[in-house]
Amino acid sequence: xxxEAFLLSIELGIGTVLGLAPIALWAGRALAYRDFRGKGFxxxxxxxxxxxxxxxxxxxxxxxxxxxxxxxxxxxxxxxQLLAFSFExxxxxxxxxxxxFAFQPVQRAFEAIEPSVREAGAVSGLTPWQVFLRIELPLxxxxxxxxxxxxxxxxxxxxxxVLMVGGSIPGETRTIAIxxxxxxxxxxxxxxxxxxxxxxALSIAALGITNTLSRRIGRRRG
Amino acid sequence: MAEPVxxxxxxxEAPIPLDLGFALHPGEVTALFGASGAGKTTVLRxxxxxxxxxxxxxxxxGETWFDSDADLWLPSHRRRIGLVFQDYALxxxxxxxxxxxxxxxxxxxxxxxxxxxxxxxxxxLQDFASRRPAELSGGQRQRVAxxxxxxxxxxxxxxxxxxxxxxxxxxxxxxxxxxxxxxRLACPIVLVTHDxxxxxxxxxxxxxxxxxxxxxxxxxxxxxxxxxxxxxxAAAEAGSVLDATLVETLAARRLSVxxxxxxxxxxxxxxxxxxxxxxxxxxxxxxxxxDRAPEGLSVHNALAGTVAAVEPRAGGLADLLVAVxxxxxxxxxxxxxxxxxxxxxxxxxxxxxxxxxxxxxxx
Numbered sequence: 001x002x003x004e005a006f007l008l009s010i011e012l013g014i015g016t017v018l019g020l021a022p023i024a025l026w027a028g029r030a031l032a033y034r035d036f037r038g039k040g041f042x043x044x045x046x047x048x049x050x051x052x053x054x055x056x057x058x059x060x061x062x063x064x065x066x067x068x069x070x071x072x073x074x075x076x077x078x079x080x081q082l083l084a085f086s087f088e089x090x091x092x093x094x095x096x097x098x099x100x101f102a103f104q105p106v107q108r109a110f111e112a113i114e115p116s117v118r119e120a121g122a123v124s125g126l127t128p129w130q131v132f133l134r135i136e137l138p139l140x141x142x143x144x145x146x147x148x149x150x151x152x153x154x155x156x157x158x159x160x161x162v163l164m165v166g167g168s169i170p171g172e173t174r175t176i177a178i179x180x181x182x183x184x185x186x187x188x189x190x191x192x193x194x195x196x197x198x199x200x201a202l203s204i205a206a207l208g209i210t211n212t213l214s215r216r217i218g219r220r221r222g
Numbered sequence: 223m224a225e226p227v228x229x230x231x232x233x234x235e236a237p238i239p240l241d242l243g244f245a246l247h248p249g250e251v252t253a254l255f256g257a258s259g260a261g262k263t264t265v266l267r268x269x270x271x272x273x274x275x276x277x278x279x280x281x282x283x284g285e286t287w288f289d290s291d292a293d294l295w296l297p298s299h300r301r302r303i304g305l306v307f308q309d310y311a312l313x314x315x316x317x318x319x320x321x322x323x324x325x326x327x328x329x330x331x332x333x334x335x336x337x338x339x340x341x342x343x344x345x346x347l348q349d350f351a352s353r354r355p356a357e358l359s360g361g362q363r364q365r366v367a368x369x370x371x372x373x374x375x376x377x378x379x380x381x382x383x384x385x386x387x388x389x390x391x392x393x394x395x396x397x398x399x400x401x402x403x404x405x406r407l408a409c410p411i412v413l414v415t416h417d418x419x420x421x422x423x424x425x426x427x428x429x430x431x432x433x434x435x436x437x438x439x440x441x442x443x444x445x446x447x448x449x450x451x452x453x454x455x456a457a458a459e460a461g462s463v464l465d466a467t468l469v470e471t472l473a474a475r476r477l478s479v480x481x482x483x484x485x486x487x488x489x490x491x492x493x494x495x496x497x498x499x500x501x502x503x504x505x506x507x508x509x510x511x512x513d514r515a516p517e518g519l520s521v522h523n524a525l526a527g528t529v530a531a532v533e534p535r536a537g538g539l540a541d542l543l544v545a546v547x548x549x550x551x552x553x554x555x556x557x558x559x560x561x562x563x564x565x566x567x568x569x570x571x572x573x574x575x576x577x578x579x580x581x582x583x584x585x
Contacts (some may be wrong), residue, residue, distance in 0.1 A: 116311035119323070122271070124373070126299055
């Protein structure tokens, strides 16, 4: 078991969840309630990482983070460090790749709230902010948590993007999924097996949590 | 008449045509009646601040809620209104008590729970305060919605087809509940409905809507006599609606005697105290016209009057209006009877009404 890789993966997962949570809350709600030009295009864009091969996403991010892109140059000028092959770059890549996993459950959760229930809040004298805090959030939070649990589990398992953007630098960019691959390459099937089983258990736990939460919503709407 | 509590003028051409103005008076139940798509609910949503029409004005209790000239639009949460939604729209994650308390934001926090319980008691739900909406029946949900709408001490209470999702037995019980409430409320009530029974039972005044316009308005008795309005003529079991006062109930004979503008009427026992004010309806097809009062018939009610109008109907039928006292009674007879009896405006007739035909709407 490569504990360093395991902890790095957990760190990356938590960082991705914390970074995505506010964005997903804002964007998921906006996609659920607002109508704007190009909404269909934005929704397709959000779903794009689901369809694109991770190596393709990783390739473009690598180019964008690299020394020859304006973004890469700007970051290097500011921090003296390149985004490519760094934990920070990995974190940004992870946030981008997980957008569909986080946004869509949040959007569905806000969409599932009957419009008349939100209107009833306004008619009952609640300000828009109070409607958000007291009606929308309590009804949508299972969707929020589902999105974030999926994001976390998906981050642990992401392979292609991590390999392209981060490589396999121990303690910096070697996540557990990469470590499994390395161990198999080194014919160390025992270590690979333990780590694979750990990921499997975590994924099953994540599914259990999301299922329980969606049942909870179902019961409340009864 | 007292100063109106609310005066509204709403106009736009699209997407939903609106072209109407009306006023609401204290203690009065105004029904917005019409087919679906007539704009009833949209009018209600305008009053509630949930839909902004292109042009118009809404003034309520000295405050302007909407004035398109001044580009003024008060959002819902700043209008003192109570709205009972068609699907009740209770907050699913809150108990009945919390649903009501959520609308008590104008009270100090410490007073809200007690006030919420008092409002639930008003709708006879004190024992259900800790239930969530999913654990309540349809009728109970409706009553929570009514309690929540009253919580804000609204200047206007708006009811959007509040009975349409309920089965008949529950509905009748809730009619009585709403009747009891309106006696205690000083604010005007607006009832949106496509069911004329509800209008006949609960409303004082009717605005008949079609394509966003008011095609007729008046008190319920007058509107129910408008055989020229297809929607009224088509209303289930078209008939006359009369305001009545219960004179006495003859327990031994299982009959009640009523005082109406058409004179004394005998009806099957009505469960109300002497002096109670109520409405009765007489289906047009249950009225028999004769040229003199008969003898030896079982019929209790023989009302002398004169024919006011004759409207031919499809299928060899005719709708007649008979002026009896200050009331207008609708009668439906065959064309054949019209010609045999020579029924024409001005002809004196006796309207015969079986006591069993005299019923309370929605009973």
